[in-house]
Amino acid sequence: MAEKTIFQKIADREIPADIIYEDDQCLCFRDIAPQAPVHLLLVPKKLITRIGETETSDQSLLGHLLSRIRFISEQEGLSADGFRVVINNGKHGGEAVPHLHLHLLAGRQLVWPPG
Numbered sequence: 001m002a003e004k005t006i007f008q009k010i011a012d013r014e015i016p017a018d019i020i021y022e023d024d025q026c027l028c029f030r031d032i033a034p035q036a037p038v039h040l041l042l043v044p045k046k047l048i049t050r051i052g053e054t055e056t057s058d059q060s061l062l063g064h065l066l067s068r069i070r071f072i073s074e075q076e077g078l079s080a081d082g083f084r085v086v087i088n089n090g091k092h093g094g095e096a097v098p099h100l101h102l103h104l105l106a107g108r109q110l111v112w113p114p115g
């Protein structure tokens with residue numbers, strides 16, 4: 001069996017994380033190296049390696065992840081000032097962990113274009 005990703009280990013409570021939301025399909029926890037005052041990671045429990053390698057059968061799970069952003073941003077009080085959602089894909093995208101995750105960044109003015 002393939003080695004679990006670091007995010008599967010967090011979901012399975014094998015390594016600690018500050019989990020702020022969880023349901024049967026996904027969990028959301030604070031990034032260990034925050035790039036903004038609020039930096040959350042929303043991760044599907046099912047291993048999808050990256051957004052560029054999804055299957056048609058992942059459609060409902062992908063929709064679920066996007067729909068959870070509203071719930072989590074309201075729960076964390078981020079709606080008024082706004083936030084950014086980022087998905088890094090592959091080498092040029094800056095992906096470090098090969099397990100799909102949505103970054104939710106907030107709490108300061110974010111610049112565009114990103115670095």
Ligand code: AMP
Nearest residue numbers: 006017030031032033088094095096097
């Ligand atoms: P990416 O570069 O898009 O693959 O992002 C991976 C993110 O995972 C980075 O922002 C890391 O800081 C974060 N990360 C790595 N290990 C952990 C961990 N154990 N707990 C929380 N966040 C982590």
